[in-house]
Amino acid sequence: MADPLSNSAHHSRDPADDGDFRRPEVTEQVQRHYWLPTPDPDARAFVRHAFRGRRWESQSSDTTVCGKQVAMAKPNEMDWCTAPTCLECNGILVGEQRGSPGES
Numbered sequence: 001m002a003d004p005l006s007n008s009a010h011h012s013r014d015p016a017d018d019g020d021f022r023r024p025e026v027t028e029q030v031q032r033h034y035w036l037p038t039p040d041p042d043a044r045a046f047v048r049h050a051f052r053g054r055r056w057e058s059q060s061s062d063t064t065v066c067g068k069q070v071a072m073a074k075p076n077e078m079d080w081c082t083a084p085t086c087l088e089c090n091g092i093l094v095g096e097q098r099g100s101p102g103e104s
């Protein structure tokens with residue numbers, strides 16, 4: 001004379017709990033990026049571009065998120081204050097964070 005209602009309720013609760021535990025940490029898989037003011041060859045002024053990676057590793061040059069090869073140097077505070085943010089880099093990163101990679 002088991003109660004079928006309570007039995008099924010108990011049975012259906014386990015998979016839900018299990019699903020919560022196994023939910024992967026999705027944010028860890030988002031590509032890291034950092035911003036650095038660099039001398040832009042086109043603008044002939046400092047522009048704050050985004051780069052792939054966790055942080056600048058003192059390399060002398062790298063490719064920006066928007067696809068430019070730029071020279072890198074340790075920026076001073078003036079550079080951080082005066083360099084405008086690259087709108088192309090910003091737009092690409094915003095698009096990626098919306099979860100539509102590959103669409104342009």
Ligand SMILES: [Zn+2]
Pocket residue numbers: 048049050064065066067086087088089090
């Ligand atoms: Zn850029």
